[in-house]
Amino acid sequence: MAEPVLEVNGLVKHYPLTQGVLFRKQTGAVRAVDGVDLVLGRGETLGIVGESGCGKSTVARLLVSLERPTAGEIRYRGEDITRLSGRALKAVRRNIQMVFQDPYTSLNPRMTVGDIVGEPYEIHPEAAPKGDRRRKVRELLEVVGLNPEHVNRYPHQFSGGQRQRIGIARGLALRPEIIVADEPVSALDVSVQAQVVNLMERLQGEFGLAYVFIAHDLSVVRHISDRVGVMYLGRIVETGTDTEIYDHPTHPYTQALLSAVPVPDPEARAHRERIILYGDVPSPTDIPSGCRFRTRCWKARERCALEVPALAVPEAFRAVGGPAAHDSACHFAEEKHVVADGNRPG
Known part of the structure; x- marks a missing residue:
């Protein structure tokens, strides 16, 4: 950089x-x-x-x-x-x-x-x-x-x-x-x-x-x-170069966002997995414990409710390196191919 x-x-x-009116209380x-x-x-x-x-x-x-x-x-x-x-x-x-x-x-x-x-x-x-x-x-x-x-x-x-x-x-x-x-x-x-x-x-x-x-x-x-940061409920959950984020996303939220990108090719669209998030975004006045995305995440486990994930290179990719080895705030981060080649956004 x-x-x-x-x-x-x-x-x-x-x-x-x-x-309160006269005596305001937070x-x-x-x-x-x-x-x-x-x-x-x-x-x-x-x-x-x-x-x-x-x-x-x-x-x-x-x-x-x-x-x-x-x-x-x-x-x-x-x-x-x-x-x-x-x-x-x-x-x-x-x-x-x-x-x-x-x-x-x-x-x-x-x-x-x-x-x-x-x-x-x-x-x-x-x-x-x-x-x-x-x-x-x-x-x-x-x-x-x-x-x-x-x-x-x-x-x-x-x-x-x-x-x-x-x-x-x-x-x-x-x-x-x-x-x-x-x-x-x-x-x-x-x-x-x-x-x-x-x-x-x-x-x-x-x-x-x-x-x-x-x-x-x-x-x-x-x-x-040149680089992209993905934000959810007040925090950055994944960051990397445009290629790392769009072609090698590892955070479930990023993958769900990319799966919603319109694809102009009907054949590619038919074979693409659509990730649908259920539930509403939590209120910023009542943030979930642990990982704030866990209430809508299909990978959520008990650890997600107890421990806040750090924004860092996931342990699974530290040794192997490659484009998937970029910062992601997920306990169970894994690479998922979402956007088909030749049909990338932009």
């Missing part, structure tokens, strides 16, 4: 549940993120996938310091940014920008596109001289494939894909090193998704960006990611 630019250790975010907590470890290399794309409600977007907000963690560290180039505030935090935020999920609500409808893309220069005036900002905004619009002559238009005059390009241009304005993309294509049509993903890949090469790419669409994540 390339030189690490972002390291996350034991990241936790709990939202307290309270009762009765529990929503454990949205409950011990996440991540490493992002320079110029790398780290994909994070999982079901809705697993904590992906909370991780995104924590990485860009929109929320403060309950515990844990987020280190940017060795410095723990969770302890920063004021000017020090403002300086770090210049290097870690975000592209939001919804292109319709992430842009101020009362501001022109020029003002939206140029707003980071008002917050960080050292990034561009005042007389040069308009030119830089036009250049950014052109870089993301928009007509720079439309700088005075308003967001409602653009399509969804064009609005997301505006959001990407705003994220690029300060020339950041890291962009956290929180499901940036989930609200777009499939054909527009491909255009935006291809744009992000091109910009990564031009600007030397590192991405944390969060999505629930497995095919999109595989297309753009």
Whole structure:
């Protein structure tokens, strides 16, 4: 892996549940993120996938310091940014920008596109001289494939894909090193998704960006990611390269996700084993003991209820090595071929 630019250790975010009006008393907590470890290399794309409600977007907000963690560290180039505030935090935020999920609500409808893309220069005036900002905004619009002559238009005059390009241009304005993309294509049509993903890949090469790419669409994540982390109920349950995760999954949850990927070939679809998970995702206010996936897992044993599995290379693969020897938080991890050759997502 390339030189690490972002390291996350034991990241936790709990939202307290309270009762009472005059005397508020905490009765529990929503454990949205409950011990996440991540490493992002320079110029790398780290994909994070999982079901809705697993904590992906909370991780995104924590990485860009929109929320403060309950515990844990987020280190940017060795410095723990969770302890920063004021000017020090403002300086770090210049290097870690975000592209939001919804292109319709992430842009101020009362501001022109020029003002939206140029707003980071008002917050960080050292990034561009005042007389040069308009030119830089036009250049950014052109870089993301928009007509720079439309700088005075308003967001409602653009399509969804064009609005997301505006959001990407705003994220690029300060020339950041890291962009956290929180499901940036989930609200777009499939054909527009491909255009935006291809744009992000091109910009990564031009600007030397590192991405944390969060999505629930497995095919999109595989297309753009170098490494992938699979998240379930506030924790990473499996992580590895895109080939290791998609072609050699060892965690039951990852295998179930991959088995749900649509296969265009009817013959391959007919011979593929479909893994169906029964039951609902447990509430983040009442996490199961031991392995949090055990209530829906067909491999669950008594040990799963008593012991929390570590995110590490399973013992069965340590000696033999190979692509199955990657981190997986399962006591009974085993490789399972889920996606047929020639019909892989992406």
